[in-house]
Amino acid sequence: xxxxxxxxxxxxxxxxxxxxxxxxxxxxxxxxxxxxxxxxxxxxxxxxxxxxxxxxxxxxxxxxxxxxxxxxxxxxxxxxxxxxxxxxxxxxxxxxxxxxxxxxxxxxxxxxxxxxxxxxxxxxxxxxxxxxxxxxxxxxxxxxxxxxxxxxxxxxxxxxxxxxxxxxxxxxxxxxxxxxxxxxxxxxxxxxxxxxxxxxxxxxxxxxxxxxxxxxxxxxxxxxxxxxxxxxxxxxxxxxxxxxxxxxxx
Numbered sequence: 001x002x003x004x005x006x007x008x009x010x011x012x013x014x015x016x017x018x019x020x021x022x023x024x025x026x027x028x029x030x031x032x033x034x035x036x037x038x039x040x041x042x043x044x045x046x047x048x049x050x051x052x053x054x055x056x057x058x059x060x061x062x063x064x065x066x067x068x069x070x071x072x073x074x075x076x077x078x079x080x081x082x083x084x085x086x087x088x089x090x091x092x093x094x095x096x097x098x099x100x101x102x103x104x105x106x107x108x109x110x111x112x113x114x115x116x117x118x119x120x121x122x123x124x125x126x127x128x129x130x131x132x133x134x135x136x137x138x139x140x141x142x143x144x145x146x147x148x149x150x151x152x153x154x155x156x157x158x159x160x161x162x163x164x165x166x167x168x169x170x171x172x173x174x175x176x177x178x179x180x181x182x183x184x185x186x187x188x189x190x191x192x193x194x195x196x197x198x199x200x201x202x203x204x205x206x207x208x209x210x211x212x213x214x215x216x217x218x219x220x221x222x223x224x225x226x227x228x229x230x231x232x233x234x235x236x237x238x239x240x241x242x243x244x245x246x247x248x249x250x
Contacts, residue, residue, distance in 0.1 A: 110141060
């Protein structure tokens with residue numbers, strides 16, 4: 001954990017959602033294992049979850065680079081799911097799932113579990129500072145997740161509100177404009193190096209939180225600037241993050 005950077009002027013913490021705040025991988029694997037047991041089918045559920053996620057990330061990368069798309073995250077997840085269930089690897093699962101069951105499976109993205117340290121830490125941080133989410137998820141998805149996990153965000157911003165996807169700089173700029181804050185007064189919290197780089201380009205402070213997020217694309221070891229890295233702070237948990245901000249004015 002590195003705590004050398006000066007974040008005393010930060011007024012808002014902007015959190016990534018998938019992987020950083022929520023355990024997408026564990027939640028999906030658990031859902032698939034339950035389906036497999038019920039339907040008496042086997043599979044590498046971790047690989048299924050990662051393949052699903054990989055397709056989404058590849059699509060997001062194209063949009064962030066300027067390619068247009070009218071698909072919401074929900075629509076994209078369903079499109080990817082249908083393709084996977086037609087593949088030779090997963091056809092055995094597809095044959096036992098009807099349309100209603102496929103919809104329920106796709107909606108697992110609305111029922112992801114938060115990392116165990118997230119709810120209490122965000123509630124504690126909220127007493128000290130503005131806290132909210134900035135995600136590539138569509139607005140309804142993020143609202144449902146906030147309700148399901150009972151995370152006490154002050155705000156929830158979808159990148160769709162800003163006409164692109166992270167890590168496009170205009171997404172971060174749009175969020176800061178909505179908060180009426182200068183870049184140095186906002187910090188991006190993420191477990192993804194690419195997300196933090198995008199935020200840094202917009203002038204935001206950057207905070208890396210280590211998670212076993214099982215990302216299929218883009219995982220990198222991240223270090224603080226004080227250790228020769230590129231982010232302002234590094235923490236091992238949201239708990240450590242909350243403690244840091246509770247003490248910063250002492």
